[in-house]
Amino acid sequence: MAKTNRGRFFEDYRLGEVIRHAVPRTVSGGERALYHALYPARHALYSSDEFARSVGLVADKKGAPLDDLAAFHIVFGKTVPDISLNAVANLGYAEGRWHLPVYAGDTLRAESEVIGLKQNSNGKTGVVWVRTRGLNQHDDCVLEYVRWVMVRKGNPEAEAPETHVPELQPVLTADDLALPAGLDFSTYDFELAGEPHRWGDYAIGEQIDHVDGVTVEEAEHMLATRLWQNTAKVHFDSTARPDGTRLIYGGHVISMARALSFNGLANAQMIVGLNGGAHANPCLSGTTIRAWSEVLDKAETAAPGVGAIRLRLVATSGGAPFQLKGEDGKYLPEVLLDLDYWALMPL
Template identity: 75%
Template sequence: MAKTNAGNFFEDYTLGQVLEHATPRTVSGGERALYTALYPARHALYSSDKFAQASGLHASPLDDLIAFHTVFGKTVPDISLNAVANLGYAEGRFHVPVWPGDTLRSRSEVIGLKQNSNGKSGVVYVRTEGLNQHGTVVLDYVRWVMVRKGNLDAPAPETTIPELATVVDSEALFVPEGLDFSHYDFGLAGEPHRWGDYEVGEVIDHVDGVTLEEAEHMMATRLWQNTAKVHFDATFRPDGQRLIYGGHIISLARALSFNGLANAQMIAGINAGAHANPAFAGDTVKAWSEVLGKAETGAPGVGALRLRLVATKGSPAGALCGDDGRYLPEVLLDLDYWALMPL
């Protein structure tokens, strides 16, 4: 009897199915160091205990996206081992910070299914929670992924597409307990721009770029224990290329956004997200952001900025879709998120 795991195919999922994902992971300063080595991350709250303590926290937490990638990676063997592509995100919220020494695990519920018209694959919608060692939810989000069918003759399930909010209500965002930007040090943070300096509709070109390297993206994907075959096995795609993990693009774009958004310190929510086009080694990633909205929070000195973060292969800032409404081929990522920053 075979003991290896071939992963789930589209016909293996049922509506309401709950998946408790294996391999909890204790995160440490090692993840922080590797994250900084892989991405040009410089936000001060994640770099300095002293800065974090001056902002009301007991120490510097791990980057929000370290938590996201770790939780996401746990889900891959059960959700996307046989994926064609990860398609999008919605209703993401970061509940509490993740600290060095925390142990993270993941669980997911299947909330939607739709077989594609070609009968060879289908879209699976899941709501995933990441929990720490105390059973506290640290983040949750919805994602949908296109998964191959293993048995093409398997009957199609009844189509169920979940109704998802287009934006996380700002009043539903979680602000870390104690966070206080009343005495925020803009000099140490790297830029003088505060919440009130940004206008809805403003577009910020982050200027810098990073060329993707084969070794780096595979190291990153291994770091998050993401076992999706398309990221490692060059024989798995007809073109013989390893697909860059979409989260790698998210982290690169977020790090690049420091130039112009250095004070957008914490990610509080993910409203929507799409991996618009595939990325491969050799592509050069650039980024721009558009301010979509603003909200105050109940925390002292803390505001929330709703941002559209776009990663591209060099298209100019502001260029997103063609006349047909489709993403331009140069666009890699379209991510709508909430960030916390000083008022």
């Protein structure tokens, strides 16, 4: 009897199946420090316990919460051995919600429900849609999201699973967003946060060039891949791709672009919703990542002094900012990431 795990192939999934992922992980301040070492992350709420306390976000004297994307990476990494170990590509995201902050000492685990399956016309691969939930030690859902992945078939002759393409909400409304209990930006310190720009200073349609760039190195990507326990072969095994290259984990690009967006969006403090996302082109070691953003929508919230802002975050490997797709409607080759998300910002 085989004791090793080759990962699931497309024909191994069944619609409605719920997969409980191994292995639960207790987080500490170490994850926060490593996240800030890997990315130029400077948002004040996650950098300073005292700043987090000043806006009502220190739970039981545990200090500032873990960065939203660090929590996402931990939960995502739990799913890889069961969902994307044999993936060709991670295709997209939808309906992402951050329900609760994650603090040092919390233990996270993940479970995914298969909500869609569709074999590709080549008969060699198929697309799997899953809704993943990250749960803490109290079984509270801290975050959830839908993603879809192209997965190889282990046996091209195997019968395809039942076809079902799920209907997904194209955009979350502000009412769909969960606001952390106690969050209060009414006495927000703009000087310590790094920029004076508040919610009212941004206009729908405004575009922001974040100016800075960071060159991705092989060493930091390998550290990140291991830190998030992402076991997808294309990220760490140079023999997994015909050209011998290792793909940079898409989440690494997301976090790098989010960190770069600090220059111009320093007060977009918390990510609370993920409307959609696409890894438009592969990223390899040696690529210099740059980023720009577009304001897509704005809404007030019930929390004191807190507004919600919907942003498109685009990561590129070069070219002029604010260029996304060509005349054929396809992403330009320099576009690495197109992410649509909601963040919270002081009014």
